[in-house]
Amino acid sequence: QVQLVESGGGLVQAGGSLRLSCAASGRPFRNYAMGWFRQAPGKEREFVSFINTLGGGTGYADSVKGRFTISEDNAKNTAYLQMNSLMPEDTAVYYCAASPQLYSRRSQDYVNWGQGTQVTVSS
Numbered sequence: 100q101v102q103l104v105e106s107g108g109g110l111v112q113a114g115g116s117l118r119l120s121c122a123a124s125g126r127p128f129r130n131y132a133m134g135w136f137r138q139a140p141g142k143e144r145e146f147v148s149f150i151n152t153l154g155g156g157t158g159y160a161d162s163v164k165g166r167f168t169i170s171e172d173n174a175k176n177t178a179y180l181q182m183n184s185l186m187p188e189d190t191a192v193y194y195c196a197a198s199p200q201l202y203s204r205r206s207q208d209y210v211n212w213g214q215g216t217q218v219t220v221s222s
Contacts, residue, residue: 101127101211105195108216116183117218121195123176127211128199133171133178134209137191137218144206147193150178151201158204163189185220192217 107119121133134149148159148169157169168181178195193216196209203209 101125101197103195103197103211103213105193105213105216108193108218110219110221111185113186113220113222115185115220116181117185119180119182119193119195119216119218121178121180121213123178123197123211126176127197130199130201132198132201132203133169134196134198134203135169135178135180135193136196136206136209137189137193138215139188139191142191144194146204146206148180149198149202149204153201156202158202160204182218185218187220187222190218190220 102124104122130153132149132151135147138144150157150169166184171178195213197211198209200208
């Protein structure tokens, strides 16, 4: 089974930026979406963004649109999430995951998950 490892989380002040990385140990599926989800304390896991290997289609949650940018280096099987203009409400554990569903925003469609990386935004 392909392993996913996130990195790049940390503590940042409001208005700052972070770039998360998700390195896959191999290619999860022939074509797949790499998604980012987040979970804040006491809240359900929520969709953040996805990018797929079929033309690089992307999708974003309304709460991050215009501030976050997802990208992927297919040669390295690595996805990135550039997070700008961070706000305290972005504080959460961020997870990357892979799905054979190329446009899914549903966590149940994602098969491989990383262990998560903490992002904390101070006000």
